[in-house]
Amino acid sequence: MKLTTKSRYAVTAMLDIAYHNKGNPISLPEIADRQNISLSYLEQLFSRLKKSGLVESIKGPGGGYMLSKGADDIVISEVIQAVDEDLETTACNGKSNCHNNHQCISHNLWQDLGVEIKNFLSDITLQQVISKNNSDIKEIKLSEY
Amino acid sequence: MKLTTKSRYAVTAMLDIAYHNKGNPISLPEIADRQNISLSYLEQLFSRLKKSGLVESIKGPGGGYMLSKGADDIVISEVIQAVDEDLETTACNGKSNCHNNHQCISHNLWQDLGVEIKNFLSDITLQQVISKNNSDIKEIKLSEY
DNA sequence: TAATAGTTGACAATATTACTAGGTTAAATC
DNA sequence: GATTTAACCTAGTAATATTGTCAACTATTA
Numbered sequence: 001m002k003l004t005t006k007s008r009y010a011v012t013a014m015l016d017i018a019y020h021n022k023g024n025p026i027s028l029p030e031i032a033d034r035q036n037i038s039l040s041y042l043e044q045l046f047s048r049l050k051k052s053g054l055v056e057s058i059k060g061p062g063g064g065y066m067l068s069k070g071a072d073d074i075v076i077s078e079v080i081q082a083v084d085e086d087l088e089t090t091a092c093n094g095k096s097n098c099h100n101n102h103q104c105i106s107h108n109l110w111q112d113l114g115v116e117i118k119n120f121l122s123d124i125t126l127q128q129v130i131s132k133n134n135s136d137i138k139e140i141k142l143s144e145y
Numbered sequence: 146m147k148l149t150t151k152s153r154y155a156v157t158a159m160l161d162i163a164y165h166n167k168g169n170p171i172s173l174p175e176i177a178d179r180q181n182i183s184l185s186y187l188e189q190l191f192s193r194l195k196k197s198g199l200v201e202s203i204k205g206p207g208g209g210y211m212l213s214k215g216a217d218d219i220v221i222s223e224v225i226q227a228v229d230e231d232l233e234t235t236a237c238n239g240k241s242n243c244h245n246n247h248q249c250i251s252h253n254l255w256q257d258l259g260v261e262i263k264n265f266l267s268d269i270t271l272q273q274v275i276s277k278n279n280s281d282i283k284e285i286k287l288s289e290y
Numbered sequence: 291t292a293a294t295a296g297t298t299g300a301c302a303a304t305a306t307t308a309c310t311a312g313g314t315t316a317a318a319t320c
Numbered sequence: 321g322a323t324t325t326a327a328c329c330t331a332g333t334a335a336t337a338t339t340g341t342c343a344a345c346t347a348t349t350a
Contacts, residue, residue, distance in 0.1 A: 063327070206346095
């Protein structure tokens, strides 16, 4: 799992929608303004988010984007995966003929690391992040670590 | 903590040295060949690794790079930090005036995530990765998760 | 001492990715 | 129906990542 500003923008935007959602769609210009992200960039990100089925769109005035599932049903990892293709986790590309090959000693580390990060991010829903002072996340952290 | 291919290259190269080290320095062309990383790029990465004090270099024939500490004394996170500057973890840049501001709801998530990843990577040494079939890492994983 | 194998550093060149700008289309309101 | 608002699409530019080249400089070896 690759972690860049792109991932963060996508998550931030999704959080913004979840946070401000009151049944009505949220427009990208709104998000762009609130979160200080370029509108064009947001459009590209949301193109992917839509393709991945995470959001639905309504055109025209009053339109915008809505989460296609509940905020407690969308985890951070799927948002990131929607906009950022996976990082090749190993030099060998994860090929199975790489077992115990000294040319690919980092295979396991990156594999494991990827799994760890993904696990961490798969345990956190948009709703949990939004919940005041993030007590939910703190709980996760304390119990898991 | 930003995670990109660059980070992986650096870690992979360090692991290669640790793995092949028998008291003698390891040359970059060797690593480039074994790990399929461009020599030029390796040179740039090792320039940083040296500046950070993680490796020492020996010039001339038979020269190359050596770890400046034991492989069990170098953790993955410091390798990554040496080559990759930190990712801004939040849109607000972590400024303290951002508390409970709805414009920066993702603040805590990214902060926490960064800490988690760093913790994970700070618990793993080069030596642990190299140890056959990574039993050490598995142990860490099981106990922590 | 000459030749060689290696590091080191400075650039330039290319490739890939991040980000921006502008136009087109769809729906709503006036 | 004209205007507005917003999604959508197609580029372009800017920034990084990656590779390539060349010229010192250093130690080894013959």
